[in-house]
Amino acid sequence: MPYQIVVLIKQMPDLELIKPDPSTGEPNVKSVPLRFETLSKHATEAAVRLKEKYGGKVTGICLGTETAGQVMKEAFAMGVDEGIVITGYQGSNPRYTARILAEKIKSIPHDVVVLGNQSADSYTGMIPGMISSMLGVPLLGNALSIELSDGSAQVLRVMEDRNEKIQSKLPAVISVTQEINEPRLPPVMQILAAGRKPIKTEKAEPGKSYTAIRSNKAPKSERKKQIFEDPVKGIPEVVKALKEAIR
Amino acid sequence: MKTLVYSDSQDIAAQLVAKFSQFGEVTLLVSSGNVDKLKKYGPTSIISFEGPENPDALANIARTAAEKGQHEMIAIGSTTVGRDMAGILAGMIGADVMAEIVDIRNDGGKIVTRRFFLGGKTVLEEETTSKIFTVSPGIAEPAEKAGSPPIEHLGLAASSVSVIEVIPKMASSEDIEKASVIVSVGRGIGSKEGIEKIRPLAEALNGVIAGSRPVCLDYQWLSEEKQVGLSGKKVRPKVYLALGISGQIQHIAGMRGSKMVVAVNKDKSAPIFEEADYGLVGDLYQIVPKLLEALKA
Ligand SMILES: Cc1cc2nc3c(=O)[nH]c(=O)nc-3n(C[C@H](O)[C@H](O)[C@H](O)COP(=O)(O)OP(=O)(O)OC[C@H]3O[C@@H](n4cnc5c(N)ncnc54)[C@H](O)[C@@H]3O)c2cc1C
DSSP: OOEEEEEEEOEEEOGGGOOBOTTTOOBOGGGSOEEEOHHHHHHHHHHHHHHHHHOEEEEEEEEOOTTHHHHHHHHHHHTOOEEEEEESOOOOOHHHHHHHHHHHHHTSOOSEEEEESSOSSSOOOOHHHHHHHHHTOOEEEEEEEEEEETTEEEEEEEOSSEEEEEEEESSEEEEEOGGGOOOOOOOHHHHHHHTTSOOEEEEOOOOOOOOEEEEEEOOOOOOOOEEESOHHHHHHHHHHHHHHHHO | OOEEEEOSSHHHHHHHHHHHGGGSOEEEEEEGGGHHHHGGGOOSEEEEEOSOOOHHHHHHHHHHHHHHHTOSEEEEEOSHHHHHHHHHHHHHHTOOEEEEEEEEEEETTEEEEEEEEGGGTEEEEEEEOOSEEEEOTTSSOOOOOOOOOOEEEOOOOOOSSEEEEEEEOOOOSOOGGGOSEEEEEOGGGOSHHHHHHHHHHHHHTTOEEEEOHIIIIISOSSOGGGBBSTTSBOOOOSEEEEESOOOOHHHHHHHTTOSEEEEEESOTTOGGGGGOSEEEESOHHHHHHHHHHHHHO
């Protein structure tokens, strides 16, 4: 049975390039390029593998900025068939993000909606649950593996003190952990071919948020940073400090 | 302000009761099997239920309980189940969520929270009118309180998800959050056998062994509750010794509170050295025996 698979794709600032301003501690987020968010990449890989295993079509939806097309092309190269980019909401209230995404998903055929469990940058973990209740479909959360059969999905859910094999009817929302797979690196030819594929671009109505940011700063690091490249010199110093510290 | 609290983890549930009691009455939502273990922490009242703790069913019961009790805040422990439950509940009742908070206080009538942002690179301090909170483990020290809170039973609705099989995980009794010395290993350890080679050093320092996410989750060379980081434990030992850990921001978010950090890494440009008091550049398998020898001398 061919499945209509939707994967939710997020952009995020390249975290490795984010540096706090030395005097204010505030991050230089605006000047950092946006890339394919880590968990979304695992979700995309999972969605494409479902298509490869069971047949069907993968539609990527990205709520992002004007540069989201670049990320969508990467997703195409990984095996996503169609792409929708929604711009217009730059805030970080997960309920608005979820509402915009859920409205879009409702307008297209969907058996399975795949997304990351907690994004690598904002890390709220709220989108899977919100989308599931906004769509009125079950959530199979924190999946380490996914199987589909006869209109139902089975997932190995990772929990703190145990794992659980859980099951629900389709359509369902499935959130994935980063351990579910190793995302493929598509060959250059595929990326080039992907560049020619059309992407649907739409604009969302942003809502207003009730949260006021008081500060967003890197905690001060006051480490000594005594780094030794020569262990003969370093080890006695380190051992002295260790003995002092555990006394 | 009145709060409804829930966590499928008993530890976090006890912490939530302690923390949110600062703001007024606390109703504890809890599986009937855990009532006895948790009532001693002194919630104002208890609502118990029977049945499997699945996120959608829990969201439903929390909604009913909060409507009946007119709770202004709903605090949910941040676990796999808790996060999914909070998201479902928020979507269901159209309320905002402040997620993954590590601190909450009342500042002249405004609720102010703190949480990690940008993968742990920064801390966001926010004023919020959100109704729902997911709370990171360790927000408060649970304290026992005398009293016998009234207990009410509510029925748990059926879940749209069925649990077919439960697969237990091995857990150890060692608690890395309480250790004063942690020897933490990363992917640079190379193999599970490598961990045994590190053990004598941990023992000499009276420490426990912990690890990065790949070591605990991908390779499972250590069990999951030994993971340090944004998605693992937040530790603040006297000494944190990082062996073969690159120091990605999500790892740093879990060990930033350590008093002294020592890093061993063969790559001198590894970011862990930016977060270390002392660093040794080189192969950990050569450095660890020498450290041990010098420690014992
Ligand atoms: C949402 C999200 C949450 C995450 N949460 C966490 C978390 O809670 N905890 C966590 O740890 N990670 C977390 N991660 C993953 C994190 O981004 C890194 O991938 C991870 O911390 C890297 O682990 P590592 O340092 O062990 O491995 P690597 O980054 O591969 O580093 C290995 C290091 O070992 C060094 N090395 C290799 N061999 C030797 C040797 N013989 N001697 C000395 N040094 C050697 C290398 O130079 C390298 O620096 C999270 C990621 C995301 C996206």
